[in-house]
Amino acid sequence: MTPDTDEPAVRPAAHDLLDxxxxxxxxxxxxxxxxxLAALIAAEVAxxxxxxxxxxxxxxxxxxxxxLTKPGVVDLGAVAAAARGGGNPIIPLTRQLSARADELHAGxxxxxxxxxTSQDIVDTxxxxxxxxxxxTVTADLDRVAADLAALAETHRATPQAGRTxxxxxSPTSFGFVAAGWLDxxxxxxEQARDARRRxxxxxxxxVGTLAVLAQVVVExxxxxxxxxTLDRVVAAYSDELGLAAPDISWHTNRLPxxxxxxVLAAATGVVGxxxxxxxxxxRTEIGELGEGLAExxxxxxxMPHKRNPVASVLIVAAAKQSPGILSTLYGSLLAEDQxxxxxxxxEWQTLRQLERLALxxxxxxxxxxxxxxxxxxxxxxxxxxxxGLLFSERVSTLLAERIGRAHAFxxxxxxxxxxxxxxxLSAVLxxxxxxxxxxxxxRVRTSVQAAFDPASMIDHTSAGIDRVLARHAALGQSxxxxxxxxx
Numbered sequence: 001m002t003p004d005t006d007e008p009a010v011r012p013a014a015h016d017l018l019d020x021x022x023x024x025x026x027x028x029x030x031x032x033x034x035x036x037l038a039a040l041i042a043a044e045v046a047x048x049x050x051x052x053x054x055x056x057x058x059x060x061x062x063x064x065x066x067x068l069t070k071p072g073v074v075d076l077g078a079v080a081a082a083a084r085g086g087g088n089p090i091i092p093l094t095r096q097l098s099a100r101a102d103e104l105h106a107g108x109x110x111x112x113x114x115x116x117t118s119q120d121i122v123d124t125x126x127x128x129x130x131x132x133x134x135x136t137v138t139a140d141l142d143r144v145a146a147d148l149a150a151l152a153e154t155h156r157a158t159p160q161a162g163r164t165x166x167x168x169x170s171p172t173s174f175g176f177v178a179a180g181w182l183d184x185x186x187x188x189x190e191q192a193r194d195a196r197r198r199x200x201x202x203x204x205x206x207v208g209t210l211a212v213l214a215q216v217v218v219e220x221x222x223x224x225x226x227x228x229t230l231d232r233v234v235a236a237y238s239d240e241l242g243l244a245a246p247d248i249s250w251h252t253n254r255l256p257x258x259x260x261x262x263v264l265a266a267a268t269g270v271v272g273x274x275x276x277x278x279x280x281x282x283r284t285e286i287g288e289l290g291e292g293l294a295e296x297x298x299x300x301x302x303m304p305h306k307r308n309p310v311a312s313v314l315i316v317a318a319a320k321q322s323p324g325i326l327s328t329l330y331g332s333l334l335a336e337d338q339x340x341x342x343x344x345x346x347e348w349q350t351l352r353q354l355e356r357l358a359l360x361x362x363x364x365x366x367x368x369x370x371x372x373x374x375x376x377x378x379x380x381x382x383x384x385x386x387x388g389l390l391f392s393e394r395v396s397t398l399l400a401e402r403i404g405r406a407h408a409f410x411x412x413x414x415x416x417x418x419x420x421x422x423x424x425l426s427a428v429l430x431x432x433x434x435x436x437x438x439x440x441x442x443r444v445r446t447s448v449q450a451a452f453d454p455a456s457m458i459d460h461t462s463a464g465i466d467r468v469l470a471r472h473a474a475l476g477q478s479x480x481x482x483x484x485x486x487x
Contacts (some may be wrong), residue, residue, distance in 0.1 A: 021314050021360035030132050031355045037076050038069075039125035040093055042241065045069055046124075047203065048111050050236035054229055056220055057111040064101050064108045073100055087345065090118035115205055115213025119251055119344060123202035126351065127243055130260045133355045134196040137267055138189055140362045142475075144271065145185045147369045149472050151178035156465050159454040160288065160379045161390055168390045171383060173458040174288075174374060177277075179468040184270045186471050188263070195263045200246040200256055201238040207338040208249030210234075252335035257347050261329040264358035265322040271365040272319020278368065279312035287378045292371025311368045318361035325353050383454055388425030392416055395429065395451040402443055411436070426452050 016023040029035060045065040051057035052065075067073070074096045082092035090113075098109035113121075156175030161168045205212050210230050217226035238245035250256060281289040291309045328350040332343035383390065392412050399408035415428040429448055450456060 019356075019360070021318065021364050022356060026363065027356045027359040030136060030359060031129055031352050033076060033080070035129060035132075036125060037074060037079070037093075039128040040089065040121055041069055041074065041097070042128060043121045043124040043201075044094065044097055044112060044116075046201075046237050046240040047114065047116055049240050050233050051111055051114060053236040053240075054232050056114075056216065056229070056233065060105060061108060061111045064104045064111075067104050068097055068100060073097070086118065088118050088122055090121050093121075114216055115210055116203060117206045119339060120202045120204060122344075122348070123250070123257075124241065124243070126257065126347070127199040127201065128241060129355070130351070131196055131199050131242065133359060134192050134199075134260070134263070137264065137358050137362050138192045138196070140366050141185055141189050141192065141267065143366045144362070144369050145182055145189065145472055145475070147366075147372075148178050148182035148185060149469055151175065151369075151372070151374070152182055152465050152469060155374065155376070156462055157455070157458065158374075158376050158379060159383060159458060161382050161385070168386050170390055170393050171454045171457045173461055174376075174379060175465055176458065176461040179465040181274045181277075182472055183468045184273070186468070186475060188267045188270050189475055191263045191266060195259050197244070198256070198259070199243050200250060201234070201241050201243040202246065202250060203234050203237050204246075204249030204251060208251050249338075251339055251344075252337070254329070254333050254335060254340075254343070254347070257351060258329050258333060261326050261351055261354045264354045265326045268322045268354075268358045268361050269319050271362050272316050275312035275315035275319075275365065275368065278372065279309045279316065282309050282312070286382065288375055288382065290373040290375070291368060292373055311364050315361045315364050315368065318357040322354060322357055325350055325357075329354075387419050387421060387423075388452060389416055389419055391452050391454075391457075392425065394457060395425070395448060398451045399448065 016025070022028070045068050048057060048061050048065045052059055052061050074093060079089050079092045079096065083089040085091065094113045098112055101108035101112055152175045154175065155178060156173060158174045159171050160174045160177065162170050162172040203213075204210055213233065214226040214230055217229045221229065235245045278289050278291065280286070282291065291311055328346055332340070332347050332350075334340075335343050396405075396408045396412040399411065402408075403411070411432055412429070415425060415432050418428045419425050426448070433448070
């Protein structure tokens with residue numbers, strides 16, 4: 001049974017002053033101390049239930065286990081204060097749980113924490129918290145993907161200046177840009193679903209061999225062969241928690257933690273990239289996109305006129321933090337002996353930071369993309385900012401079919417140097433080609449004229465957009481009506 005059956009009340013995080021995205025407390029309910037305590041207790045009582053399921057504990061222990069999951073059974077503050085003594089919270093937690101269990105039924109404490117070690121419980125709780133985090137992030141990414149699919153479909157024929165290294169390049173379409181964003185989001189959705197499916201429980205004992213639990217099996221069953229029963233206990237424990245049953249101890253194989261962290265960092269980075277591009281395209285001098293800011297959002301303390309892309313800024317900030325934090329998890333892959341010195345402990349706060357960043361940034365991207373305003377007229381106007389120069393690649397390519405590649409490139413290069421607001425590239429080329437004796441060559445003139453049609457440059461992009469939309473549809477989503485386009 002997972003610890004999140006009942007949705008806890010949203011409680012503001014202690015760090016919300018400097019974390020505007022997390023100020024609503026949503027992430028805190030998923031990865032905060034109370035959520036972690038619930039997950040630790042869930043792991044402990046799942047083991048007791050698994051013992052009952054395999055006839056290693058009496059049936060009445062199920063009632064005790066149920067009672068131990070009720071709010072207020074454990075004093076969170078006392079557990080946290082006493083955690084320093086053993087280096088983790090499990091010793092004071094089991095002490096409180098045992099005392100309460102014996103109050104509920106004499107001898108009940110004998111069926112708590114049997115054969116487990118502290119790392120088993122903490123790692124299992126980490127997977128429970130990660131499960132809820134991945135599920136929440138994936139649900140939000142699904143919403144982002146639906147809105148991106150709608151944008152890609154709606155704007156597949158909306159021409160837009162392509163930009164490379166901060167400069168105008170060749171034309172693209174905004175639908176193609178949105179489809180590129182959607183493709184990345186689909187990849188992260190797939191990764192998050194796969195990671196959630198693989199999250200393992202941990203039940204291995206002090207050095208990973210389950211030796212103590214094996215001895216309990218022998219004593220209670222009177223059998224010298226405990227392997228089959230151990231497998232059934234681990235399977236029942238994992239099934240109770242909704243996690244995968246591990247094949248062997250993963251106390252020093254920290255890849256499950258690293259995979260979760262990597263997927264969350266990827267999700268944060270993907271929405272961060274989208275947000276960065278939205279912010280760039282909302283610049284005053286570009287003005288092609290805009291955040292659907294509500295009253296009071298995007299203001300400045302100094303300049304009354306400002307409408308800052310605040311959601312994009314905060315999402316990008318989260319994406320900039322994630323890589324450095326993730327590196328700590330990769331450092332924890334280096335583990336000594338059967339239980340690591342400090343590496344395991346270094347994961348706790350690190351993973352929680354990544355979870356918070358992913359939860360808050362992906363959640364913020366839902367209204368960002370859903371409320372995005374697209375100024376198609378500004379996109380069209382911006383195509384003319386360089387007076388035809390963004391068509392130079394296409395002009396030289398088409399012209400090369402008539403006069404040769406090297407000659408065409410040189411003609412366009414010389415023409416480009418003479419372009420101005422009064423003499424766009426098309427006019428300069430007409431003069432230059434006439435001077436070279438091509439004025440009467442209809443094939444050359446037709447090629448040049450065709451090169452300056454933005455629609456002809458984006459027709460072929462529909463195939464790529466269709467492939468991404470099909471990929472999105474295969475994930476079980478469908479495009480939602482977009483809510484941000486101006487009429």
